[in-house]
Amino acid sequence: MSLTLPRRGLLGLGAAAATGLAAPAFGQTVNRPVRAIVGFPAGGSSDVVARLYADKLRGIYAPTVIVEGRVGAAGRIAVEAVKSGEPDGSIYLQTPASMLTLQPHVFPREVRYDALTDLAPVSTVCSFPFAAAVPASHPAKTFPELVTWLKAQPGEVPFASPAAGSAPHFLGVMLGKALGVRMTHVPYRGAAPAVQDLVGGRLPLFIGVLNDISPQHGTGARMLAISSPQRNARYPDLPTFAELGHPSLTKDEWFGVALPPRTPSAIVNGLHAAITQVARMPDMVAALDRLEYLPTVSASPEAFADLIRRERDEYATIVRESGFQPEN
Numbered sequence: 001m002s003l004t005l006p007r008r009g010l011l012g013l014g015a016a017a018a019t020g021l022a023a024p025a026f027g028q029t030v031n032r033p034v035r036a037i038v039g040f041p042a043g044g045s046s047d048v049v050a051r052l053y054a055d056k057l058r059g060i061y062a063p064t065v066i067v068e069g070r071v072g073a074a075g076r077i078a079v080e081a082v083k084s085g086e087p088d089g090s091i092y093l094q095t096p097a098s099m100l101t102l103q104p105h106v107f108p109r110e111v112r113y114d115a116l117t118d119l120a121p122v123s124t125v126c127s128f129p130f131a132a133a134v135p136a137s138h139p140a141k142t143f144p145e146l147v148t149w150l151k152a153q154p155g156e157v158p159f160a161s162p163a164a165g166s167a168p169h170f171l172g173v174m175l176g177k178a179l180g181v182r183m184t185h186v187p188y189r190g191a192a193p194a195v196q197d198l199v200g201g202r203l204p205l206f207i208g209v210l211n212d213i214s215p216q217h218g219t220g221a222r223m224l225a226i227s228s229p230q231r232n233a234r235y236p237d238l239p240t241f242a243e244l245g246h247p248s249l250t251k252d253e254w255f256g257v258a259l260p261p262r263t264p265s266a267i268v269n270g271l272h273a274a275i276t277q278v279a280r281m282p283d284m285v286a287a288l289d290r291l292e293y294l295p296t297v298s299a300s301p302e303a304f305a306d307l308i309r310r311e312r313d314e315y316a317t318i319v320r321e322s323g324f325q326p327e328n
Contacts, residue, residue: 029270030089034062037085037093038069039078045211045291049255050094052287053125053278061274062089075099076111083118085260089267093119093258098167100256101311105319106165107326115312119258121305123272125279126288127254127296129228130171131238133213133221135201143224143244146205147179156182159205160198162191165326167253168207170315171227173322175207178246195221209253211292227251234292254296256304268301 036054040046047067054065070078075095082093100115115121132143140146150157159175161168164187176183186203188194191212198206198213199220206213210226217223217235225241226232229250241249257275259268278284279295288295298304 028060028062029267029274030062032062032088032090033064033066034089035068035091036065037078037082037091038067039071039075039095039099040069041071042069045209046094046096046255048291049126049288049293052284053094053257053275056278056281056284057274060277061271073110074103074107076103076107076113079113079119082258082260083113087120087260087263087267089259089263089271091260092122092271094125094255095258097254097256097311100258100308102165102167102170102315102319104312105315106324109326115258115308116305118261120261120263120268120301121308122257122259122268122301123275123298123304124254124256124296124307125275126293127228127252128291128293129210129226129232129252130168130207131210131213131223131226132175133198133206133208133217133223134204135198136220136222137201138204138222140224141222143239146224147181150179150181150183153181156184157204158184158186159207160186160188160194160203161206162194162208162212163187163189165324167251168209170318170322170324171249171251172205172207174249174318175246177321178248214292232292252296256298256308272298272301 036050038047038050047069050067054067057065070081078093079095079099082091085091104111134140134146140149159172161172163169169185169187172183172185191208194206194208195213195216197203199216213221213223223235223238225244226238227241227249229240229242231240232238257271259271276297279297285295298307
């Protein structure tokens, strides 16, 4: 179970929040500099969120928290660095969900870690939905109209995602299965070129992270549905897949934090409490809101481990049934 803070009227977070609020009274969990390891380039969303949290965790979790990029191998180098790190709280991983839940199935030969045994899960730190969008010139103005259009096409309909083997790729596969229509995946190297082709009318459908397509919503493109459990406060007229009769397509992406294996529970719980406290701060809520993310904190490290296990098991079936074959 995760706890998501609303953008307005912050709510209490129960026992976990109480622990977080009490953290300053007990002092910092770690009394040495800490490195937050990120596996993706500086300036990207993973790096930006890591820096937001690192800034706020200073003085709460540790005296100094710096973000260190270990870029390469689609994020796996960063995971390996923390896997072999000292279990003293001086190093932690911040990573997208896919590194822990999806990549073990997409790249089974390359992934040499198990998120539940080679890491100590701590918490999610934020979440954000995927969106399905069409070009502004598309005849479908609503999702039901898109379904009608898809079923009327004589052949397989192409849909784009930011990368082969990504979460949006498999959400598209799930969408085609749920609708009973034939769709062909068109992989891109990142969201930007895919969105450019969508806006240019060279693609009929794009599935990706909400904030990859939202700047074009209402101008060059039209979002028709999102994958979050509830409607998005920024786009209240945009329905969820669940509302549209497809609850199996409810799937938020998240960034999460993990420590090296064998880290003492006092440190794991201390970092969880610090993250909970930071996620409640109004300026953190506002900073994540500007990215169109929600500060979402797991109820406990054990709850986060359960989330990883559940989503990893779900992806095992999705990837297997899709027939996906990695290029390498």
